[in-house]
Amino acid sequence: MLIFELSQPNRHANALQVQAPTAAALGLPKHTLRQTKTKLPAASELDVVRHYTRLSQKNFSIDTHFYPLGSCTMKYNPRAAHRLASLPDFLARHPMAPIVHSQGFLQSMYELQDILKAVTGMKGVSLTPMAGAQGEFAGVAMIRAYHLDRGDTQRTEIIVPDAAHGTNPATAVMCGFTVKEIPTNKNGDIDLDVLKAAVGPQTAGIMLTNPSTLGVFERKIQEVARIVHEAGGLLYYDGANLNAILGHVRPGDMGFDVLHMNLHKTFATTHGGGGPGAGPVAVSQRLVPYLPTPMVGYENNQYRWLTEKDCPKTIGRLSTFMGNAGILLRAHIYARMLGREGMRRVSEFATLNANYLMTKLKQAGFDLAYPTRRASHEFIVTMQKQNKELGISAMDIAKRLLDYGMHAPTTYFPLLVPECLLIEPTETESKATLDAFAAAMISILSEAETCPEKLHDAPLTRPVRRLDDVKAAKELDLVWKGE
Amino acid sequence: MSHVPTELKYTSSHEWARVESDGSITVGITDHAQALLGDLVFVQLPDVGDTFKAGQDTAVVESVKAASDVYAPISGEIIASNDALSQTPELINSAPYSDGWIFKIKPSNTAELAKLLDAETYIKQIG
Amino acid sequence: MPFIPHTKDDISAMLETIGANNIKDLFDEIPADLQVPPQQEIPEGLNELQITRLMQQRAKQDHHSGCFIGAGAYEHHIPAAVWDIASRGEFLTAYTPYQAEASQGTLQLLYEYQTMMASLMGMEVSNASLYDGASALAEAILMAIRSLPKSHPSKTILVAGSLHPHYRQTAEAIVTAQGIKLIEVPFDTKTGTITINSLEAHKSLQAAALVIQQPNFFGQIEEVDRLTDWAHANNLFVIAVVNPIAATLFKEPGSWGEKGADIACGEGQPLGIPLASGGPYFGFMCTRMSLVRQMPGRIIGRTVDVDNKPGFTLTLQAREQHIRRAKATSNICTNQGLAVTAATIFMSLLGENGLQNMALASYQNTQALIKIVSAIAHVHVLYEGNHFHEFVLHLPVKASAVIEEMAKQGIQAGYDLGQTFPALANALLICVTETKTEEDLQQYGKALQAALQTLGKRNGEKNHAAVTA
Structure with a gap:
């Protein structure tokens, strides 16, 4: 049932209404006024509370289910971070509040800038990008600004490995570059000979994830950095997989010039059904002048905003105010709770969990995409064999897992591994949970052999079964028409 | 095994081209390509009168899981678009070489036709 | 260890399964010279009691006794039920609804949101949200440029001088790399609004779109009907930047002038989102059905499952970066799901x-x-x-x-x-x-x-x- 179907004319959530005279009584000119009705529901407070509580119960979430969604780092989101970022004085702080009414917030942001600088080995941080993709945009826009500032106008190309997130090539195009894709070799490393042939005076930079989206560490990263830098290009680090190396290995030491972090992944801020995230950027010395504004500075015992006036070469402003401030506050709280040592434990236990689960699944007969490699914080299982022999796809496994009460891993990404499941358990899951997941996978594999229709028909226990995506895209029903 | 009619010309990017009696070229995507894409849900057609160079993206075919550019096999001016595809894009799935044609082009340089693949070469490529 | 559940026994059993002596061994593919000691600049960890004290002190420093600032973020009463429900773990800690069968709650809510937002704007369709108002405008500008007929390309956009200056700055930062120019149409110093006369002076630019904010940055009501008709008569798209609460009182973008605005976008914050230092808020975007494939961001559609039971799913995904990569309508990946959840509950409660x-x-x-x-x-x-x-x-x-x-x-x-x-x-x-x-x-x-x-x-x-x- 839709909320609109609960609507009754003249019913209101009365306690929530303010009283006001009519527009005519207030003397507003008629030609400026709205003449049409909206489809907003008229419902009681209890109707609304019950409706959305029931909807919430149709979701899988970290709080209710194991959620090994590769590349998304679905770790536990500490309640303290959410609660403390929601203290009334933080919620009531206007983004343009005078700085005397802002010192608490600004100090927290200043500390977060410093922590992120330290943990990435970079020289400057701007917190404002509102998501990973916007962080990518900021990073590539800074690369563009850097070359143009030096009068180096011929650098029109960004190199992207074929395994990259789709946001990488999309971002490069948004920044006015053309994209050159390079292949990955069979062990999951970048092919250095291909890279050497690809770079040149047209190269503005390269966008890399390390560990890569294939779940393995790029072992020749220093060599990659040397090749790109010698060609005059810069290196962009996609921080999607930072959870794998947090506190142990720093993008700055690998030779990267700019990176974004996904705070909703590595720093445990809530995913909220698809956002908001936050995608701060960190840069090496040569890109500091171009960081997006505003940032937070400290002088004369006071925290204050740094704006275009302080940073004349900035790539500019990316949001109305300062990005997803409340998410930044949550990340700050999480970082302060972890502290120096806790930060390192994140990557240690994320790696332990991934390697343990990978070994368990390998022993159970699942094929690994990169069987000779260590897992980083995630790894890939390929169902190519089962697909050929039993007609079972990665999607079938994913849907059947829902019946076992576990969220599916990421499916069909990265695109270059056929029938793949990208599995990321994260550090906050216990051995018992991982064992239960392995047991479920083993059980599904045996179902695939004995009663494959259970997999083709899955899920059977969710509010709906598999949906008709073709109908959804062909007969677009995007708003309720009122029937 | 997908169907590859011997009388047509092909590109390595999976378009087919048929030379009509009036000299115009009808273009579509191959049976192999439609099978890879799956059920088509939308086709973005070129406007009649637009001109394209060989290899330029001219139309877009979209399924639930993929979207793919359709490139002009040869240079020229668009003289017709298959409007039926706006309502029934699935014609490309059911009849890729007949009712599922996408556009007709009036070639500006017929010499380019020689660069297209014959059926045998195309079959080798997708084999 | 904060948030890590492993016991000593767990750790040794797991290492044994893997065949490793210690956790350090698991990092043996990473060059040794890249592995660094703990970063001394990062302070020691705090427990929950300590961090609570610290953040309470910080929050107290930001206390005030009356906020009369607007300028794009507006204080409204938010019913208690809004964030109580939105903060349920099932909404708070779910992710992008790619697995539709495990995400019907979020998906149905987003479909309801799209319906409410489209009807508030008087438009045919809405997406499932963008980052915030200013970045939504940038996306609307890119969308307008994409939607032009191929025979009449243009890379110029007319922007009302009475638009929020941060919106203009943000749009500029995001679109200029693609060669797009924003031209400011000065506002009348007597009324603080833009006039047909000042538009006429820019007629020869053959711009792609006109951006109008209603109410404008100064809080003034623009003559949107006349401005819209002027734009359409001169083949410009109209991009309306609108306050959603004001849209219940003043004429909605779909009814501006003879034909209505082409794209409506803006800041969703007034709909149940606290001021909270500027975010997370959400940007909204609505348009005509004929332009839906040029609209960026996630879109939810209603369909049926194999048993013909109605259900909801992400649709038109082929526009998006994870499929279309370099040719996507935008690089945007996330939406502001949680803020939209709150806004949907807010709109349902208030009607x-x-x-x-x-x-x-x-x-x-x-x-x-x-x-x-x-x-x-x-x-x-x-x-x-x-x-x-x-x-x-x-x-x-x-x-x-x-x-x-x-x-x-x-x-x-x-x-x-x-x-x-x-x-x-x-x-x-x-x-x-x-x-x-x-x-x-x-x-x-x-x-x-x-x-x-x-x-x-x-x-x-x-x-x-x-x-x-």
Whole structure:
């Protein structure tokens, strides 16, 4: 049932209404006024509370289910971070509040800038990008600004490995570059000979994830950095997989010039059904002048905003105010709770969990995409064999897992591994949970052999079964028409 | 095994081209390509009168899981678009070489036709 | 160990399964010279009690006793149920609904949101949200450029000078790399709005679209019907930047002029999202069905499952970066799901009546404050014409000084227009919503008067000192 179907004319959530005279009584000119009705529901407070509580119960979430969604780092989101970022004085702080009414917030942001600088080995941080993709945009826009500032106008190309997130090539195009894709070799490393042939005076930079989206560490990263830098290009680090190396290995030491972090992944801020995230950027010395504004500075015992006036070469402003401030506050709280040592434990236990689960699944007969490699914080299982022999796809496994009460891993990404499941358990899951997941996978594999229709028909226990995506895209029903 | 009619010309990017009696070229995507894409849900057609160079993206075919550019096999001016595809894009799935044609082009340089693949070469490529 | 559940026994059993001696071994593919010791700049960890104390102290420093700043973020009453429900773990800790069968809650809610937002704007379709108002405008501009007929390309956009300056700056930062130029159409200094005359001067540019904000940055009501008809007569798309609460009172973008605006976008924050230092908010975007494939961001569709039971799913994904990569409509990946969850509950609780009353009460309170401050000597309301819940007050001194002075009394006086409009250094943009009482307004008047007196006296002393020196 839709909320609109609960609507009754003249019913209101009365306690929530303010009283006001009519527009005519207030003397507003008629030609400026709205003449049409909206489809907003008229419902009681209890109707609304019950409706959305029931909807919430149709979701899988970290709080209710194991959620090994590769590349998304679905770790536990500490309640303290959410609660403390929601203290009334933080919620009531206007983004343009005078700085005397802002010192608490600004100090927290200043500390977060410093922590992120330290943990990435970079020289400057701007917190404002509102998501990973916007962080990518900021990073590539800074690369563009850097070359143009030096009068180096011929650098029109960004190199992207074929395994990259789709946001990488999309971002490069948004920044006015053309994209050159390079292949990955069979062990999951970048092919250095291909890279050497690809770079040149047209190269503005390269966008890399390390560990890569294939779940393995790029072992020749220093060599990659040397090749790109010698060609005059810069290196962009996609921080999607930072959870794998947090506190142990720093993008700055690998030779990267700019990176974004996904705070909703590595720093445990809530995913909220698809956002908001936050995608701060960190840069090496040569890109500091171009960081997006505003940032937070400290002088004369006071925290204050740094704006275009302080940073004349900035790539500019990316949001109305300062990005997803409340998410930044949550990340700050999480970082302060972890502290120096806790930060390192994140990557240690994320790696332990991934390697343990990978070994368990390998022993159970699942094929690994990169069987000779260590897992980083995630790894890939390929169902190519089962697909050929039993007609079972990665999607079938994913849907059947829902019946076992576990969220599916990421499916069909990265695109270059056929029938793949990208599995990321994260550090906050216990051995018992991982064992239960392995047991479920083993059980599904045996179902695939004995009663494959259970997999083709899955899920059977969710509010709906598999949906008709073709109908959804062909007969677009995007708003309720009122029937 | 997908169907590859011997009388047509092909590109390595999976378009087919048929030379009509009036000299115009009808273009579509191959049976192999439609099978890879799956059920088509939308086709973005070129406007009649637009001109394209060989290899330029001219139309877009979209399924639930993929979207793919359709490139002009040869240079020229668009003289017709298959409007039926706006309502029934699935014609490309059911009849890729007949009712599922996408556009007709009036070639500006017929010499380019020689660069297209014959059926045998195309079959080798997708084999 | 915070948030890590492993016991010693777990760790040794797991290492044994893997065949490793210790956790360090698991990093053996990473070059040794890249592995670094702990970063000393990062402080020691805090437990929950310690961090609670710390954050409570920080929050206390940010306390104030009355906010009269608007400028793109507006204080409204948020019913208790909104964030109680939105903060349920099932909404809070779910992710992108790629597995539709495990995400029907989020998906149905987003479909309801799309319906509410499209109808609020009087448009045919809505996406599932973008990051915020300013970045939504940038996306709307890119969308307009993409939607032009191939035979008539243009890379010029006309932007009303009365648009929020941060929106303009953000749009500029995002679209200029693609060679797009934003041309500012100056506003009339008497009304603070744009006029057909100033548009006519830009006719020869053959721009792709005209961006109009309603109510505009100064809180003034633009003549949207005439501006829209002018744009359409000259083959420009109209991009409407709209306050969603005001849209229940003033004409919605779909009804502007003869044909209605082509794209409506804006900041969703007034719909149940706290001020919270500027985010997370959400940007909304609505358009005509004929342009839906050019719209960026996630879109939810209703369909049926294999048993013909209705259900909801992400649709039109082939536009998006994870499929279309370099040719995607945008690089955007996330939406602002949680903020949209709150907004949907907020709109359901208040309904059309509730939102309209909120708008009317805000307008009424603004009128009341205008009356109070108009009685103060040497100040006057700067622009003629109608406004919504913000107005510009001209002061005898710099607005920044008044803001600083009133902050000492805990009152946040407004936005200093001199920051972005050098000619308006003495102008203060003041916002009043339904949250203010008669007493709050009286107190504001007194505080303003006192601040002006203090500043006048100080200036007088300075002048006196200058004369005697």
